[in-house]
Amino acid sequence: MTLVGEHTRSAGATVGAAAELIGVTVRTLHHWDAIGLASPSGRTASGYRLYTDADLERLERVSAYRQAGLGLDAIAEVLGGDATDGIVATLHAQRARLASRMRELERLDANLERMSLAHERGILLSDEEQRELFGDAWDPASAEGARTRWGGSAQWAQFAERSSRRGRAEWRGLAEGLAALQDALAEAMTRGVAPGDAEADELAERHRELFSELFPISVSMQVCLARMFESDPGFAAHYDGIRPGLASWFRRVIDEAARRRGIDPESATWR
Incomplete structure (x- = not known):
């Protein structure tokens, strides 16, 4: 589902509206903005920052990879690269880490x-x-x-x-x-x-x-x-x-x- 398509205000979305659309907290968006991962690029006439449609698309991608378990640094690399092969390699590496963690959790469960x-x-x-x-x-x-x-x-x-x-x-x-x-x-x-x-x-x-x-x-x-x-x-x-x-x-x-x-x-x- 494309969140941007639901957003009808072409002028942009406030941080509160963007957080509601993406399904995260305002604090999370502030953090992503602070580390340069996803920032609002539009502004109101009064100078308040707004998330444009392009910004919302980036937020949607960040959220998707976050839900897949990638760390923020890895997400930044994925979004900053152009090669599909690089994205696939990152996702495979994440799956390998998860598999290792699952084996560790199974061992801990057996011990418990x-x-x-x-x-x-x-x-x-x-x-x-x-x-x-x-x-x-x-x-x-x-x-x-x-x-x-x-x-x-x-x-x-x-x-x-x-x-x-x-x-x-x-x-x-x-x-x-x-x-x-x-x-x-x-x-x-x-x-x-x-x-x-x-x-x-x-x-x-x-x-x-x-x-x-x-x-x-x-x-x-x-x-x-x-x-x-x-x-x-x-x-x-x-x-x-x-x-x-x-x-x-x-x-x-x-x-x-x-x-x-x-x-x-x-x-x-x-x-």
Whole structure:
């Protein structure tokens, strides 16, 4: 649609009328005028500037290329050139930039989707993949239960943030590390390693470092976890299923390791 054809005042259009015809603001026209992109060339008898038909045609072209996504500098080059090939090259370059931006937006959208799902589900693996990595006794619904229990905590948010970036290989490495630690705990208990021994302290720190892959865990927080491992029926059954009495022995190991680091297990808090 040609806007100039609708403009019947051959004497020209005021900035307000021109802005309404083009569909932009007066401030936009003032800016285009200030940078020399599209300026009114007519004047009233009183000296007020007016947009002539030719000026309105230029405004229409500026608006068309602006809606196509070109920057003002690129529009100035397009309007200032005579060769169609130059215009086509500029438009192709703009399409290439848009394609790159679209790919970036798709990547960001995928990341946002993973982050959202991680906050909702915790572990971004299928039920089958979780059982394969964590064992047949693993209940995939436990992650959702953890969200119900700790979803409002900073630690759940940190867990979800890390989980969103963790793939199958990373989960496998973590699962293998935890399984190896549990075997080492059972073997140390069987050999009679006592809580407070150097080896027991090393195992406690190894546990804290591994769990810190999920979210940062302080020594004080680890003491609270050990209390839960012993008192919670599900966790206690898991550890005692590896070796009878392991849950209580491991809790004492962590308590003694904490004492050596100046933390009283009896007053330890989740911080």
